[in-house]
Amino acid sequence: MVDLGKYADTVLSAYAVSLLMLVALVVLSIRRGRKVRAEMEMIEERGRKHG
């Protein structure tokens, strides 16, 4: 482990907050993408059956 000296809190919190936000962005994007894709496939399937 690196020695961060007296600024350990500063550096670690900056990294933690940033990574958390980036991961949240990626996870939310992917979750919405999956949901939308599933919904689209469901509706397309329905369209093929009826139409």
Place this chain on the structure above:
Amino acid sequence: MIALLLRDLRLAMRAGGGFGLGLAFFLIVTVMVPFAVGPETELLSRIAPGVLWIGALLACLLSLDRILALDWEDGSLDLLATAPLPLEAIVTMKSLAHWVTTGLPLVLIAPVLGVMLQLPAGAYGWLFLSLLLGTPGLSVIGTFGAALTVGLKRGGLLLSLLVLPLYVPTLIFGAEMARRGASGLSVETPMLLLAGISAASVALLPFASAAVLRINLR
């Protein structure tokens, strides 16, 4: 065009609310500030130009949704859009009517309120001039925001959010000009920039506002 302007002015006068609301808000803000920050003359005279500018800007912001909302609701905006007048001219007249009913009274009353905020003696002219140059820009930019949000049910908050960052340059140069005037510095640079922003907004933004209105009326 003149007829349209007069119609808007008459409506604003008769409705009363919009006309007085901005002024009353401006009055309240400037009168309440000394209660909040304390009565020291020195402090008040230092922040007076900024307080007067932010008061005027917020008062202007408060009345923006009235520019187009009423005409949108009763359908007269659709009629105006099909009128032989180009939509750009109509939008310009709407901005002008807003300025005459909101901006101009603010400009006229600001020096009076300056007395209450201990504005330095040399600053009155510059404050008056900076507001006179800046408020037309505020009205035109506000009309653009009003055009963007005209069809929306609860557009008020969105309108403020859209317009606020657009107001930043005008506010900075306007308040800076008044502040420099108050401390006896040269006001030339902020004055020219303020006038330039206002003039460019008045000249160009009606085209954007008209384009936006056309999309909204589609």
Place this chain on the structure above:
Amino acid sequence: MSIWEYANPKKFLATSEKVMPALWVLSIALCVGGLIWGFFLTPDDYRQGSTVKIIFIHVPAALMAINAWFMMLVASLIWVIRRHHVSALAAKAAAPVGVVMTLIALITGAIWGQPMWGTWWAWDPRLTSFLVLFLFYLGYIALWEAIEDPDTAADLTSILCLVGSVFAVLSRYAVLFWNQGLHQGASVMRAGAVAGDTEERVSNVFATPLFVCMGGFALLFLVLVLYRTGTEIRARRIKALLARERLEAEA
């Protein structure tokens, strides 16, 4: 073969699907690699101590915050001129990524500023410009959310993006003028300490991992925008299919 072929949503989806896995891997590898390099393998700065490590996040995020807006501007222009739906949806997809980047830049800047400048926030020109940029992003996203009809929303947000860009540039210069007018010496000194100026100051030890991180963030932005654009395209298709079903049900 022209770039406009990708204006076809099907073609766009098919191609982006093919390149995305590689992009995901590469962008995450670069981000993680660059950050690990920056975090574990660089020495402390003689003046800033270990807080210098924050620039490996702060600078790439700030860079992408501006580039994202620029990309939205180009996409909006393409939509206004050539009316390709993919372009409008790409601008919509990029905005939340841009806002997160802006927020990261602001927050890491504040965390860094606390021990370095002795304050979370200073009305330094750079910070203020980013705050204004943040407001622009919020307004843009809020307008997209507020309008029902997708084509109207695309038109209005494009015009807002064009007008907003002009005012964003204006604000940048206004803010520079404003703060220098207020407190000359101190602000210039502090502006010099803001990480954006570190390239001249910072030695190669920091520069190489910084460039790796910049590349990683840029690729991450690219792949996120591609992915989110795909999502928006599918969402639009759902809307269209549902509308058609309703029509058929009525007929």
